[in-house]
Amino acid sequence: MTTALARPTLVDTSGWVEFLRATGSPGATLPASEAIEALVRTAVPQVAAVRVVWHDGEPSGPATGDLAARVRTVLEDEVNPTIAAHRGHVTLVGVTDGRVQLSLEGGCQGCSLAEVTIRQGIERLLRARVGGIVAVVDVTDHEAGRDPFYTPEKR
Numbered sequence: 075m076t077t078a079l080a081r082p083t084l085v086d087t088s089g090w091v092e093f094l095r096a097t098g099s100p101g102a103t104l105p106a107s108e109a110i111e112a113l114v115r116t117a118v119p120q121v122a123a124v125r126v127v128w129h130d131g132e133p134s135g136p137a138t139g140d141l142a143a144r145v146r147t148v149l150e151d152e153v154n155p156t157i158a159a160h161r162g163h164v165t166l167v168g169v170t171d172g173r174v175q176l177s178l179e180g181g182c183q184g185c186s187l188a189e190v191t192i193r194q195g196i197e198r199l200l201r202a203r204v205g206g207i208v209a210v211v212d213v214t215d216h217e218a219g220r221d222p223f224y225t226p227e228k229r
Contacts, residue, residue: 089122096126096156105194127152142169144204149176152203153196157182160223164196172208174200177215184219188212 092114094107104126111124139147146166153164161181168175176196178188185191189212197210 090120091123091125092121093125093127104198141172141206142166145169145174145200148200148203152199162223167213172206173211174207175211175213177213181221181223183214184216184222186224188214188216
């Protein structure tokens with residue numbers, strides 16, 4: 075689900091950037107963002123671009139530091155506040171040769187949509203915000219999930 079924020083930002087004299095605040099899973103929101111942008115730009119020609127954010131304002135600025143620090147910044151600033159609505163949390167387990175290892179916890183551990191959240195949401199967001207990622211690997215013990223947001227029966 076997305077909600078338009080009440081403060082478009084002027085990009086230049088030809089248009090505005092409209093920020094849409096997303097709630098819920100990045101795996102559901104990010105794949106739809108291009109279609110949403112096309113609809114908004116068609117309906118309102120003054121809009122030059124649409125940006126999806128998970129808090130009031132622009133996405134966090136460029137992360138600095140080594141690859142692990144940059145990934146951790148995006149996880150803490152953008153991903154974890156979003157999936158908190160699903161009682162979830164993502165932890166960076168490690169980074170080896172550009173391979174980012176993530177573990178899903180809370181409502182995401184054992185969730186039937188965990189793979190979608192990682193592949194279509196978290197991985198896509200990380201690759202857009204952080205250069206140098208070779209792969210994103212889910213190292214979650216999904217079988218140990220005790221209280222998934224979407225139970226396996228909902229598949």
